[in-house]
Amino acid sequence: MKFGHFDDANREYVIETPRTPYPWINYLGTQGFFSLISNTAGGYSFYKDARLRRITRYRYNNVPIDMGGRYFYINDNGTIWNPGWSPVKTELDSYECRHGMGYTIITGKKNDLKAQVTFFVPQDYDGEVQQVVLTNEGSAPKTFKFWSFAEWCLWDAQDDCTNFQRNFSTGRVEIKDSTIYHKTEYRDRRNHFAFYSVNDKIDGYDTDRDTFIGLYNGFHNPQKVLDGTCGNSLADGWSPIASHYKEITLAAGESKTLVFVLGYVEMPVEQKFEADGKTINKEKALAMIEKYNTPEKFAAGMKELRAYWDKLLGILNVNTPEDKVNRMVNIWNQYQCMVTFNLSRSASYFESGIGRGMGFRDSNQDILGFVHQIPDRARERLIDIASTQLPDGGCYHQYQPLTKKGNADIGGDFSDDPLWMILSVSAYIKETGDWSILDAKVPYDNDESKAKSMLDHLTVSFYHIVNNLGPHGLPLAMRADWNDCINLSCFSDTPGESFQTYTNPKFKAEGGYSKVAESVFVAALFTYVGPNFVGILNHLGKVDEAAKAQEQIDKMKKVMMESAWDGNWFMRAYDAYGKKMGSKECEEGQIFIEPQGFAIMSDIDKDATKKTLAAIDERLNTKHGLVLNNPAFSKYYIEYGEISTYPGGYKENAGIFTHNNAWIICAAAYAGEGDQAFKYYSEIAPAYTEETSDLHKTEPYVYGQMIGGKDAGSDIGQTGKNFGQGKNSWLTGTAAWNMVAISQYILGIQPDFDGLKVDPSIPANWDGFTATRLFRGAKYNITIKNPSHVCKGVKSMVVDGAAVEGCVVPYVEGKKEVNVEITLG
Ligand code: GLC
Numbered sequence: 001m002k003f004g005h006f007d008d009a010n011r012e013y014v015i016e017t018p019r020t021p022y023p024w025i026n027y028l029g030t031q032g033f034f035s036l037i038s039n040t041a042g043g044y045s046f047y048k049d050a051r052l053r054r055i056t057r058y059r060y061n062n063v064p065i066d067m068g069g070r071y072f073y074i075n076d077n078g079t080i081w082n083p084g085w086s087p088v089k090t091e092l093d094s095y096e097c098r099h100g101m102g103y104t105i106i107t108g109k110k111n112d113l114k115a116q117v118t119f120f121v122p123q124d125y126d127g128e129v130q131q132v133v134l135t136n137e138g139s140a141p142k143t144f145k146f147w148s149f150a151e152w153c154l155w156d157a158q159d160d161c162t163n164f165q166r167n168f169s170t171g172r173v174e175i176k177d178s179t180i181y182h183k184t185e186y187r188d189r190r191n192h193f194a195f196y197s198v199n200d201k202i203d204g205y206d207t208d209r210d211t212f213i214g215l216y217n218g219f220h221n222p223q224k225v226l227d228g229t230c231g232n233s234l235a236d237g238w239s240p241i242a243s244h245y246k247e248i249t250l251a252a253g254e255s256k257t258l259v260f261v262l263g264y265v266e267m268p269v270e271q272k273f274e275a276d277g278k279t280i281n282k283e284k285a286l287a288m289i290e291k292y293n294t295p296e297k298f299a300a301g302m303k304e305l306r307a308y309w310d311k312l313l314g315i316l317n318v319n320t321p322e323d324k325v326n327r328m329v330n331i332w333n334q335y336q337c338m339v340t341f342n343l344s345r346s347a348s349y350f351e352s353g354i355g356r357g358m359g360f361r362d363s364n365q366d367i368l369g370f371v372h373q374i375p376d377r378a379r380e381r382l383i384d385i386a387s388t389q390l391p392d393g394g395c396y397h398q399y400q401p402l403t404k405k406g407n408a409d410i411g412g413d414f415s416d417d418p419l420w421m422i423l424s425v426s427a428y429i430k431e432t433g434d435w436s437i438l439d440a441k442v443p444y445d446n447d448e449s450k451a452k453s454m455l456d457h458l459t460v461s462f463y464h465i466v467n468n469l470g471p472h473g474l475p476l477a478m479r480a481d482w483n484d485c486i487n488l489s490c491f492s493d494t495p496g497e498s499f500q501t502y503t504n505p506k507f508k509a510e511g512g513y514s515k516v517a518e519s520v521f522v523a524a525l526f527t528y529v530g531p532n533f534v535g536i537l538n539h540l541g542k543v544d545e546a547a548k549a550q551e552q553i554d555k556m557k558k559v560m561m562e563s564a565w566d567g568n569w570f571m572r573a574y575d576a577y578g579k580k581m582g583s584k585e586c587e588e589g590q591i592f593i594e595p596q597g598f599a600i601m602s603d604i605d606k607d608a609t610k611k612t613l614a615a616i617d618e619r620l621n622t623k624h625g626l627v628l629n630n631p632a633f634s635k636y637y638i639e640y641g642e643i644s645t646y647p648g649g650y651k652e653n654a655g656i657f658t659h660n661n662a663w664i665i666c667a668a669a670y671a672g673e674g675d676q677a678f679k680y681y682s683e684i685a686p687a688y689t690e691e692t693s694d695l696h697k698t699e700p701y702v703y704g705q706m707i708g709g710k711d712a713g714s715d716i717g718q719t720g721k722n723f724g725q726g727k728n729s730w731l732t733g734t735a736a737w738n739m740v741a742i743s744q745y746i747l748g749i750q751p752d753f754d755g756l757k758v759d760p761s762i763p764a765n766w767d768g769f770t771a772t773r774l775f776r777g778a779k780y781n782i783t784i785k786n787p788s789h790v791c792k793g794v795k796s797m798v799v800d801g802a803a804v805e806g807c808v809v810p811y812v813e814g815k816k817e818v819n820v821e822i823t824l825g
């Protein structure tokens with residue numbers, strides 16, 4: 001069942017009912033100011049850091065779901081409603097929500113009154129702008145009452161929802177003309193305030209929540225809205241809000257447009273106040289309001305936003321026989337990559353924004369899907385991330401976006417972290433040809449005095465693996481590898497201990513983790529990522545160092561075949577007892593997805609590749625995607641850690657963890673199995689799940705982290721229940737990796753050090769496809785023909801009329817347009 005449809009021409013998803021199976025959200029803002037907005041206008045805003053600089057309040061896990069947002073209330077002679085249906089939930093005569101690229105349009109209609117609200121965050125602007133168009137579609141004049149509503153968060157979202165003994169007494173506001181200013185702690189130690197304005201005269205306001213809503217009412221029935229009035233309340237502690245009140249009369253057919261701004265302002269300390277030393281200096285705020293105070297200016301801002309996305313999405317454009325592929329590649333997957341790049345795993349409807357900062361491995365992987373969009377921002381990010389690295393190549397697992405410092409609470413020793421850095425820097429160089437990044441001076445542990453070149457960072461990353469091998473010569477597993485929930489040194493038996501950070505006393509003397517437990521996944525990642533490092537060294541003419549590194553890679557491949565090959569697939573690990581994990585010898589968890597894809601793409605062994613792909617198809621594949629492991633764990637294995645705490649079929653315990661589905665898609669494509677690759681791609685690609693949105697639940701335009709696996713429900717004796725149900729949408733490495741999988745492996749358009757490589761691995765029944773790709777200043781017009789209906793194999797390549805050997809289009813400086821014609825066969 002569908003709850004809406006794609007409008008590809010406008011790049012929108014059009015939601016046709018407010019009762020989606022879960023709130024379906026969008027993100028506004030791509031720079032500093034961000035808003036989350038659901039299809040009923042729920043959600044919240046923040047500046048840069050969803051925890052430390054939260055602007056509006058949101059209650060997670062609320063009952064009913066998704067309460068709190070920016071709401072407009074209408075009281076039309078006793079009929080009370082919201083344009084987005086919620087929170088009042090009066091049945092509307094019509095409803096529609098259009099989530100687009102950086103904007104959302106919600107339209108509701110009741111009793112001939114139509115309210116269309118457009119929300120967006122303009123470019124280079126720290127605020128959400130909202131345009132409300134009210135139209136009387138009836139034949140008689142209409143008089144009604146109208147309120148806006150936003151609830152302030154007292155800045156630190158964590159403190160805001162816990163420290164009530166203080167917070168109920170600190171809230172402060174100021175009102176001037178039609179603008180409500182939120183200035184809690186501004187007098188003292190904060191140099192920022194927020195405001196909510198409207199470009200029209202108001203008939204009143206409220207800033208005290210209890211006055212507006214009433215202590216025993218809710219968002220669904222605010223007392224003032226019921227009464228058809230306002231309290232002109234001035235918050236002094238408790239919960240400050242911002243609500244404008246207006247009485248409106250519209251003649252038949254008449255429209256009224258109001259433009260609201262929810263803004264954030266930072267002030268230099270010496271300019272914070274007016275001459276009286278306590279009134280907010282509003283100069284900057286007024287300039288912001290002025291910028292969007294008419295419908296014309298609003299329209300211009302929207303046009304600019306569209307142009308911005310035209311440009312970003314113009315970099316890669318494909319035309320394949322599958323509409324759903326085109327829609328994912330050209331629009332939604334790229335859009336999601338921007339969101340994950342900006343927000344990492346911090347703020348979504350499943351991530352509270354108070355839990356964690358940016359992940360080292362997450363942000364590095366996010367670069368892979370984003371780098372072609374804005375390489376300059378990717379470069380800056382790479383340097384920020386690398387600056388948190390430790391001199392021995394180890395990494396803080398997370399860092400805070402506001403301070404850009406490594407997060408000591410969680411610490412380091414995640415065995416895979418350093419490798420992702422090599423992969424992301426390589427991807428940046430392949431995209432841009434900007435080798436100078438390797439010379440950039442980058443601090444260690446944010447200490448400028450310890451700065452060394454980026455190349456040095458890559459070198460210590462590579463050798464951090466080599467220098468931390470276990471008894472079989474495989475990398476030590478440490479606290480966890482990519483799978484945060486395989487914790488082979490934790491042995492936790494006490495509730496509340498973090499599986500990722502708890503140090504079991506038995507490993508204290510060894511540095512905090514077992515020197516026996518080894519990760520086959522990290523080994524496979526090493527052999528996949530390593531050649532990039534070698535390629536870089538060779539390019540720089542450091543052939544001896546390159547040869548030395550290659551030796552380590554070759555050695556690791558050998559070890560993998562000797563000690564990690566299980567006969568039909570690669571094992572997952574050796575645990576702290578030196579016992580096999582992810583082997584046919586195990587009772588549960590005999591096969592894991594993670595090492596397989598990277599092992600295949602490392603060309604370790606042809607026969608192993610074949611067997612592994614077959615085993616994946618047989619043991620892991622389902623109609624809703626590939627499960628992470630099989631069989632699921634049905635009890636707690638203290639020696640494995642968090643993975644076995646999840647009921648079977650969810651999350652890392654045999655859930656369909658979509659992130660690593662992409663690695664298999666890449667691997668199958670790499671191995672020439674285009675049909676198999678595409679099958680896995682279409683099992684999880686959101687556009688393909690649209691038809692079953694009632695089951696899938698989450699947004700059909702973006703990936704989620706997880707889909708219930710075939711074992712879902714096994715814990716309650718109802719195996720198969722919730723199989724196919726999505727969770728944790730939006731912020732997932734799946735966005736970047738599936739962008740890579742479809743564009744670079746299936747469609748085969750892959751930036752390489754020496755130029756653009758084009759080596760598709762497509763479904764055999766495709767006749768071909770076309771694509772345009774902007775790459776290092778030139779536009780590549782690519783045509784792929786598949787007359788013999790093969791999956792893979794470039795039979796001939798013609799570049800600007802001349803035949804070229806191989807499948808890498810040689811890079812020619814200064815060329816503006818390149819025509820590439822490839823025939824498969
Ligand atoms: C989450 C984490 C990611 C990790 C994955 C598997 O998505 O953000 O870093 O690799 O879970 O545990």
Ligand code: GLC
Pocket residue numbers: 484485500642651
């Ligand atoms: C939890 C999640 C996992 C995440 C980890 C680290 O274990 O299940 O997905 O990666 O926390 O934040």
